[in-house]
Amino acid sequence: MGRDLNEYLLLLQQLKSYSNVPNELIYSLRSYTTLVYGSDLQNRFSEPMPWIGIYIALASLFCVIAMVADLLHGLRNRKLWFPCKYFTLNAASLSLIAIAMKLPVDLNNSMPGDVDQAAKVGSMGFMCAMMSHLLPALATLDSKELVTNIIALSVLVITLVVNVCIQIETGVVSSTDVLYVLALAILKSKQILEMKYQAAHETALKDQELQQQGRLVVDKIKQYVSNYWVMAATGNPEFFTACSATSCASGIISAISTALHVIVMVSIVGSLWDFRSDYQWSALVILITQLIGSLVGTMAPLSRCFATLSFKLSIKWIWNNVNVFKVESYWTQTLSDWKESTIPFLPCSRKFKIFVENTKVIVLSFCIGFQKTVVVTCKIIGLIPIFIVICIFNCSCCWKWLKSKFNAFGIVLIKEPEQHETNKILSNYVLQLQEDAELAERTLKRISYSFERIVEKAEKQPPYNLMKLLEGYRGFGRAEKFDSHHVLSLLLEESPDCWSLLLVTLITIAISLPNITKDRVDCLLSGVSEGMVYVTIVEESLNATDDHVIFQKAAQTLWLEVEIYQKWLGNKLQKPVPLANTAGQILLWLRDTAMNMVTQVESSDTKGQNDSSKFWSISASSMYRITEMILLSNHANIDKVSQEELFEQLSSMIVDVLVACLMNLPQVIAMKCHSSEIEKREASVYAAAQLLGETMQIINAIQDSELPSLNLDDLVIIVNKWGA
Incomplete structure (x- = not known):
């Protein structure tokens, strides 16, 4: 028995020794023994909760470190769309995410304090930031891994949203739908990129010869590798995922969620020591760690929004092709293929086959419509960074016009370095999902420069x-x-x-x-x-x-x-x-x-x-x-x-x-x-x-x-x- 129960029984024993205390009162007080015992047990069970909170904070910290590593890797390699090299979708990362999200899914422990409530709601913003950061990682998975990880992540997200809605009786901003839509688009986009890659591969084999009259020509080898470098860079499905409308929308949603997280944190600055849950002081540690994680996790998605528009496609193409209601075929092609396919039936009645086939058509038609709605919604949200980029582009054009006027009067401003023409040979190996898409010239130069940098760096370290x-x-x-x-x-x-x-x-x-x-x-x-x-x-x-x-x-x-x-x-x-x-x-x-x-x-x-x-x-x-x-x-x-x-x-x-x-x-x-x-x-x-x-x-x-x-x-x- 616990200390509280022992003290309570001792008190009853003392009351019993007094002759002027009625026995009925003592019997009445004895009936509360069970409640005191239960309270004592609850206190004992709650003792390790602060350390569980530290466990949650550590899991969140590992996620933050992995996201920071991705940011540094992207900056180091000049990939401003920040590929997911360290924080990817696998069993380990899903386990860490599940641990980090324990507060929102915890229905048993009340969170009465301001810090407790902020930590629970802030975990949702942290989750949204992590999912936005993870989107390009979907493209690194094969079909089987993609389905498995999407199902596992979906179960976690759905459980998270439902539990939070039960507890605070409100909706929660989430990018779950973006995951579903993007996962289906990845399957078809990989097929399109694969066909274009094979065609470019055949061209490369015909155009390049590694030997001439028994002599090894280094220049031809270098040109051969650079061709494939462009093919791999532009045909990378992870690059397509990071540059998609859904990724852009996810970045905007993540930024809004993180802004709300910051607002909540600012609102409770005066009551940072108001933690009354069983997690005690560890709730504050969780709150601070996941706030930092939300800020870090939002950097990559936001950067992808602007890097995509600034580097992947030309500004001219963006200006002339802003059509938010156009849904490209690769977004819904997988669902359309499922809709047109036949279901192998076991021996059954004709009526049952008709029922199943009609049900399949109705369900997939609804999914296709839902898919198009989500894509259009994402494109509408993506108008925000497009508007900003177009404004910057117009300001740049005005600046160039002003410089030309000043130069006409003999006033020479800062002279820009000479722009070399893009290698036309490399442009033949650019892979794009959309036939009418135009790759920005600066992007091809950046890709070519990255190749030269790798070769030159390795050349300085010969054996x-x-x-x-x-x-x-x-x-x-x-x-x-x-x-x-x-x-x-x-x-x-x-x-x-x-x-x-x-x-x-x-x-x-x-x-x-x-x-x-x-x-x-x-x-x-x-x-x-x-x-x-x-x-x-x-x-x-x-x-x-x-x-x-x-x-x-x-x-x-x-x-x-x-x-x-x-x-x-x-x-x-x-x-x-x-x-x-x-x-x-x-x-x-x-x-x-x-x-x-x-x-x-x-x-x-x-x-x-x-x-x-x-x-x-x-x-x-x-x-x-x-x-x-x-x-x-x-x-x-x-x-x-x-x-x-x-x-x-x-x-x-x-x-x-x-x-x-x-x-x-x-x-x-x-x-x-x-x-x-x-x-x-x-x-x-x-x-x-x-x-x-x-x-x-x-x-x-x-x-x-x-x-x-x-x-x-x-x-x-x-x-x-x-x-x-």
Whole structure:
């Protein structure tokens, strides 16, 4: 029992000891014991409520931090429509939103204080701001994810609105309808953008050639990537979502909701300590946190309204095409397709089929009408930013007219920088939902500039150690006593391995030579380490079959052991080998050790082999073939080859392998430009631009080099010969 109940019972016991207190009064007071007990329990249950309030505030804070991260990301990348990179629709964000909205859906706890009421109503404004911020995230989801997340969010919003209406008996401003309308429009808009992308993709393939007479042309690669950059930027469904009428209307609604939130906060400034609910002081923390969240969450939607009108479409087009009652087909096409489709029936009566079909037509006709009404309403609301932009445009025109008049009288004002003409080639790859829409010239320039900035930034961070390694062996493999090209050709023809495994094996042999100075070994290792990054990218792009993947995984496992621990399959490298002082003896020891490992693995139960055993077998087989090939090619003079000479020969072979692999970079960059998934295209083209900038000097260096022994075309497509 609680303290209050114990005190009450003690009081009754004292009253009973007095002879002048009637027994009827004592019995009457005893009947209130249950009420006192209930009150005591309620107080005990309410003790953790302030900490629950802190939990709500923390969930709200995480949402605010994610929205701030989106704002910073948009500003950093000059995307004023602020894509949702960090605050997106997924299980985690929906859970945080549900926790943050606990106050409005709480029907059990009364909120009598001014702060309590402001916190509960303010949560609705915070919810509206979050939904407006999240709208572009709908376009990043595929059809299945879109339906699932919309249903989950709708259940939360409907519950929220109903509970608030029950408690305060009033309507609440919400952008729920915008979510439904936009979700249906996204499905059709993706199909339209996909068709236009495929057409532009075919044009790009016909217009661009990555090779001319066996020479790699960097300028053509760059132009090729820039074409896809424009396609990905203008055909991004997230961009369409952020620039839509519904997104603009949602931003206006969010701004109004946030303004009301601020007004409520200002009205209770004099009673900030009036919190009488079970949440106590935590209600004030929730109120302040969610007010900040409402302000932050409104910034992106409002910016989208003006950025859309200022950058996506030309002002001239806006001026001539302001038609709020025109509803484009992609808004209602999904519902129209559902209306015209047939429902597969189970065996049932003809009357039931007629009833179901008529009901479907009536319901979807109503939904189409509702959809059009919402779109028209959103366009009417969107007239507000359009009016502001048009006023700014007219003021700009007046300013230009005044400057021309002043210049006519010899008064020179601030001279504007020269405006370069928009690249007409890039304009052919602009994707738009509306055929009559005109992309603003400044938008195309901005898109082109963003591409140039990414490439230039990456170009300033090239793989210096790899470039140093390639420059140190320009000409590739010119040793007099050892034809490295001949050995490499034999290995490439007979070995079913991959470039990375060949590289790791060669550098393992080089590191195992104890008489080579540490500086030279480290220099070679650093260059190969940077080169392995691009070798892996090439292999993952060109060799995606299961047969090659297992060799690539074996190479990655072995490379980690060689680079970090300087070991090969558990054997310490550069450790003096018994009876192995010359280069030939070291090669023989490595060959015999590898052969013993292969024999040991093959003699074991192959069915019981795990991945580790397979990797050991692949690595040992590669070492055996390479050492055997080197020994055979130097059979007559193997005892005369010094460690210094062998190290030079191995270094030359390593560079040859790197060149053979990296000559495929243009093809890999081109492959990365195109992605079959519309949601991943922008990230894929970004990776291609980044790779182009980093490897531009490498491609130029390879282009300027001469490879006397190996055929250039064979090197470019040598990967197709492996495993044959």
